[in-house]
Amino acid sequence: MLFGKIMSYPRFVSVLSIAAAGCLAAGCATSRSADSSHAGAPDDATQAMFDYLFANSASSDSVATKATYCVGLGTRPDLADPSPALVNALASEARTTVVPASQCQAGTQATDAAGQPAMIFHVDPVSQSGGNAYEYRAGYYEGNLGGGTGHYRVEFSHGAWHVSPIGAPVMS
Numbered sequence: 001m002l003f004g005k006i007m008s009y010p011r012f013v014s015v016l017s018i019a020a021a022g023c024l025a026a027g028c029a030t031s032r033s034a035d036s037s038h039a040g041a042p043d044d045a046t047q048a049m050f051d052y053l054f055a056n057s058a059s060s061d062s063v064a065t066k067a068t069y070c071v072g073l074g075t076r077p078d079l080a081d082p083s084p085a086l087v088n089a090l091a092s093e094a095r096t097t098v099v100p101a102s103q104c105q106a107g108t109q110a111t112d113a114a115g116q117p118a119m120i121f122h123v124d125p126v127s128q129s130g131g132n133a134y135e136y137r138a139g140y141y142e143g144n145l146g147g148g149t150g151h152y153r154v155e156f157s158h159g160a161w162h163v164s165p166i167g168a169p170v171m172s
Contacts, residue, residue, distance in 0.1 A: 048163055053140055057119065066117060068099060070103065071121050099112065152164065
């Protein structure tokens with residue numbers, strides 16, 4: 001009863017609204033979409049990881065150049081979309097269309113929103129190992145018998161990001 005007298009309903013709503021607005025402005029939201037700084041990795045390190053996957057997937061060139069590349073952060077099936085800036089940077093360098101993972105389906109075959117063949121690339125920064133190095137779990141999925149995943153180290157040295165596998169990737 002005392003709480004009710006001290007904190008009238010209109011004042012409580014005003015205080016709650018101000019706190020919620022401050023939290024949103026400070027980035028307290030729990031949604032993972034458009035958050036490419038997952039595990040503290042910068043966009044350019046994550047871009048290097050995606051570029052490495054694009055160049056080193058076991059898919060044939062004919063499939064890879066015709067398929068839409070769908071990019072997501074995290075692990076399948078719970079992928080978050082990277083920031084629009086990262087998607088645009090990847091699209092400017094890729095040989096094909098690049099879209100956020102939310103625009104694709106992973107069934108017996110990966111497809112884009114139009115039902116055309118796609119490859120779903122997933123990158124999950126798991127830790128920082130040193131000031132300029134990050135470890136990732138990353139891979140791609142084309143369909144039931146087409147995909148791969150591995151563990152990678154992305155390190156900044158000599159003015160660029162360099163990707164190296166940690167152990168052998170698993171391919172199907």
